[in-house]
Amino acid sequence: MDKVLEVKGLTKTYKNNRGVRDISFNIYKGDVYGFLGPNGAGKTTVMKTIVGLCRANQGEINIFGYNILNQFEKAMAKVGCIIETAASYEYISAYDNLKIASRFYDGINGSRIDEVLEVVGLSPYKKDKVSSFSLGMKQRLGIASAILSRPEFVILDEPMNGLDIEGMADVRNMIIRMAREQQVTFFVSSHLAHEMELTCNRVGILNNGLLIKEGTLVEILKNHASLEEFFIEQARNNRGDSIHE
Amino acid sequence: MNSLYANFVNETQKMFLKSKVVACFIISALIPVGIALLIALLHNKVGILAVGTADFPIFILGLFTSLILPLFIFMWAADIFAGEVGEGSLKVVLIRPITRFNIYLGKIMALFLSAILLLAVILIFSLISGIFLGGTGSEFLIGFTSGMKAYILAIVPMISLGITAAFIAQFFKSSSGALTTSILVYIAGRLLPIIYPVASKVSLFSYTNWHVLWQGSSLASERLLYAFLIMLSTSIILFTSGYYLFDIKEI
Numbered sequence: 001m002d003k004v005l006e007v008k009g010l011t012k013t014y015k016n017n018r019g020v021r022d023i024s025f026n027i028y029k030g031d032v033y034g035f036l037g038p039n040g041a042g043k044t045t046v047m048k049t050i051v052g053l054c055r056a057n058q059g060e061i062n063i064f065g066y067n068i069l070n071q072f073e074k075a076m077a078k079v080g081c082i083i084e085t086a087a088s089y090e091y092i093s094a095y096d097n098l099k100i101a102s103r104f105y106d107g108i109n110g111s112r113i114d115e116v117l118e119v120v121g122l123s124p125y126k127k128d129k130v131s132s133f134s135l136g137m138k139q140r141l142g143i144a145s146a147i148l149s150r151p152e153f154v155i156l157d158e159p160m161n162g163l164d165i166e167g168m169a170d171v172r173n174m175i176i177r178m179a180r181e182q183q184v185t186f187f188v189s190s191h192l193a194h195e196m197e198l199t200c201n202r203v204g205i206l207n208n209g210l211l212i213k214e215g216t217l218v219e220i221l222k223n224h225a226s227l228e229e230f231f232i233e234q235a236r237n238n239r240g241d242s243i244h245e
Numbered sequence: 246m247n248s249l250y251a252n253f254v255n256e257t258q259k260m261f262l263k264s265k266v267v268a269c270f271i272i273s274a275l276i277p278v279g280i281a282l283l284i285a286l287l288h289n290k291v292g293i294l295a296v297g298t299a300d301f302p303i304f305i306l307g308l309f310t311s312l313i314l315p316l317f318i319f320m321w322a323a324d325i326f327a328g329e330v331g332e333g334s335l336k337v338v339l340i341r342p343i344t345r346f347n348i349y350l351g352k353i354m355a356l357f358l359s360a361i362l363l364l365a366v367i368l369i370f371s372l373i374s375g376i377f378l379g380g381t382g383s384e385f386l387i388g389f390t391s392g393m394k395a396y397i398l399a400i401v402p403m404i405s406l407g408i409t410a411a412f413i414a415q416f417f418k419s420s421s422g423a424l425t426t427s428i429l430v431y432i433a434g435r436l437l438p439i440i441y442p443v444a445s446k447v448s449l450f451s452y453t454n455w456h457v458l459w460q461g462s463s464l465a466s467e468r469l470l471y472a473f474l475i476m477l478s479t480s481i482i483l484f485t486s487g488y489y490l491f492d493i494k495e496i
């Protein structure tokens with residue numbers, strides 16, 4: 001199987017001694033890989049380090065075989081992402097925000113921008129300044145920005161944040177559809193086990209800065225009624241383990 | 246599109262979509278007009294003509310390069326670096342396929358372009374408003390040629406100031422902190438030579454009006470070269486240091 005993301009021995013600690021330790025995992029083409037963990041488990045730290053927003057203390061990260069430290073442009077060329085919050089320029093319109101993002105890629109024109117705005121339901125507001133948007137609308141714009149370049153790998157950190165029930169269903173269906181129809185690989189983090197169960201085919205459980213378990217959803221659900229039950233069991237078994245020991 | 250060029254275009258577009266930047270251009274266009282009208286009024290009432298049509302663009306340039314332009318450049322640099330860190334929008338570009346060096350350079354290039362365009366606006370409006378001072382056609386032509394030369398020369402210290410402001414902005418997570426510090430550093434840099442006269446030779450801030458050194462019949466080429474090298478070396482050091490701080494920045 002083609003490796004899209006390879007994380008080897010990733011350790012990242014902050015000044016307050018929090019962070020993640022010795023994280024290793026791979027994501028393969030077509031995967032919808034879910035990173036499940038409670039708030040503060042280190043999901044965002046791992047994702048930030050993968051896309052270069054943070055520097056790892058130790059470890060190696062390769063995207064599509066390119067090392068993010070010395071081949072960053074090539075590594076990120078086919079990646080779209082939202083990390084922590086969907087960032088945008090508030091003083092300009094949704095359309096101009098996407099126009100600005102589009103310049104980093106070849107072949108992304110106005111019609112593609114209109115297309116992604118339609119996908120996330122923001123077409124009627126495309127000329128409005130982002131400062132007038134609700135949290136959910138900003139999140140939708142972030143998703144539009146992440147998929148704008150027709151990426152082959154999409155990293156979404158808590159993509160359901162700020163979305164209403166309909167918005168969550170839309171995003172979930174979009175992920176499943178893009179993975180099935182376009183073979184787009186997803187790496188999604190969430191603290192919502194049910195959401196992960198509906199969306200992902202592989203899951204990694206992160207707790208207290210450690211990747212405590214990995215597996216396919218099919219394997220997990222063979223022995224457990226739900227992903228939530230599996231997660232609680234894993235968290236209890238590993239309560240003693242922590243990066244802060 | 247090449248990532249550096251893409252970022253330069255983006256940063257320039259963002260710059261001119263900010264009402265604050267547009268306001269700087271409007272103010273800069275109005276100041277020469279206001280001053281020319283004031284001088285013309287004084288001339289009519291008292292009979293004193295402080296500045297003529299030929300000198301007016303350079304007179305206005307002196308006013309801008311020592312006070313107004315540095316302030317605007319500090320403000321823009323604070324916004325595009327520290328301001329974006331504070332707002333969380335720096336992440337928008339950091340997650341794109343572009344190196345941090347190209348991001349840093351693209352932002353500084355947009356800052357340079359804005360400063361150059363602002364100088365062009367000031368030159369145009371000071372030339373037009375200089376007509377109010379009742380000069381002849383030949384005086385206007387002298388004002389245009391000497392003004393053009395002085396305004397082009399003024400780009401050099403303004404670029405140095407932009408690099409300095411970008412460096413200072415790396416220490417802050419809000420544009421207000423970066424702007425205040427840049428202003429304080431600038432004031433200190435201008436006042437220091439009063440206490441330590443030798444500081445005027447090595448301080449970048451002593452050369453904001455270096456276009457004046459180029460005026461007159463005999464040019465002190467050694468002095469000009471020295472001033473240029475001070476600005477160049479300070480810019481290289483601060484650009485490299487600023488980029489280093491930007492490169493290790495964690496968001």
